[in-house]
Amino acid sequence: MARGEWGHNGRCSYKRTTIIVCSVNIVVALYVLQSLYTSLYMYPFSDSQSTFKYTANQIRKMEESNQIRRASEPTELIKLVSQLKQSLKQKLINEILDRLRSLDAAANATLQREAIDSWRKKKLREVKKFIRGKTLNSTILPEEAGAVAKALSSDWVELSEQIGLWIPIEIVNKEHDDKPEGEEDFDEEILPGRKLPPECHAELHTDYDGAAVRWGLTHHKESAYDCCMACLDQAKRAKPGEMKCNIWVYCPSETGCYSPDIYEHKNQECWLKYSEKPKLNFKDTYSESYRDSHPKAPVVVPWVSGVVSV
Incomplete structure (x- = not known):
């Protein structure tokens, strides 16, 4: 009864109202999606187009760079190599590989390059003789001799790369000795404690002889400085x-x-000695003959000593 009155009064029914509301929601949703799509894809694209515009100066520099690159390309050599038949290239590569295999397994890059350069010069002489009409037992055919001679006479580094051969450059690192002439080598060992003054005349890896003024077995000091x-x-x-x-x-x-x-001599022992004419017991290292007769002796003398003026 209520539904009939609702429709009779000219108002929309619940069904029609629902359809209208859903339609409006769909239209709004489509509009929102279109707006998002436009903002995400259209505007960034247009912004990127305007952001990456090159100036006239940048364009000129890029053109100059391209011209320099094209000018540096070995176009003549590339053209020459392209004229070589694949079978001929393979012959050259096989001969080079045979030459490399003949080297010692420990051969470095320098020896490898020298061997290949020696092969190239020998092959070039062989081809030139072949061109002059001399009959040789060569793997190169008469019609191939001219092209091979031109190729081997050109820039060999570029040619080797064009035929697929590349040997890395050997880098030799040399230690730079900036020690002033006449100066002794610096000892990198650092003694603990305060720096020893010049009057201590400290000598690393040194053991002096002398009569004991104070026994080090019971006389320990924190550092060589304190001992001096x-x-x-x-x-x-x-x-x-x-x-x-x-x-x-x-x-x-x-x-x-x-x-x-x-005795067993321990860390921080400080021996005080006297000698009218100080004499070395050991310096720097114990000799091989000494270590043979004294198996417990190390290679390097562990003591640090000094002769002072009194």
Whole structure:
């Protein structure tokens, strides 16, 4: 009864209202999709077209670059190589490979290039003789001799690349020695502690002989600097008639230091010694003959020493 009255009064029914609302929604949705499509694809495209426009100066530079590139191309050589038959190219490649196989397996790039260049010169002489009418036992046919001679006489580096042969350039790194003439080599070993002053006359990997003023077995110092200072202080405080320290010997190695005596010498041992004429026990390295007779001796002398003036 209510539906009849609703339609009778000229108003739309629920069904018609639903259809109208859905139609409007579909139209709105299509409009929104069209707007999104236009904003995502049309505008960025037009912006990109305007963003990447080149200036007249940029265009001129690109044209100059292309001209330089075209001028540097070995066009004559490329044309010459293109005239060689594939079978002829394969003959040349096979001969080059045979020459490379004849080299020692350890041959470097330099030796390989020298071998190939030697083959090229020999092949060129052979082809030229063939052109002059001399009969040779050659793999090159008479009609191919002229083209091969021109190719081998041209830029060989470019030609080798054109036929598929490429040998990398060997890079030799040389150590630059900027040490001033007459200067001794710097020892890169860094001693712990403060830097030793010149009056300590420190010598790395050195062991001096002398009478013990203070035994290092019970006399440890934090660094070689402290050991040197202990020697200088002892010399200043020594009483008349007592030996004055003029040699200090220090063990900087954390694993201890070798000595041919019966004792085990540990890190931070500081020996204070005296000698009227200081004499070396060992310097830099222990000799091979010494190590043969003393198997426990290392290669390098671990001690650091110095002779001071008192």
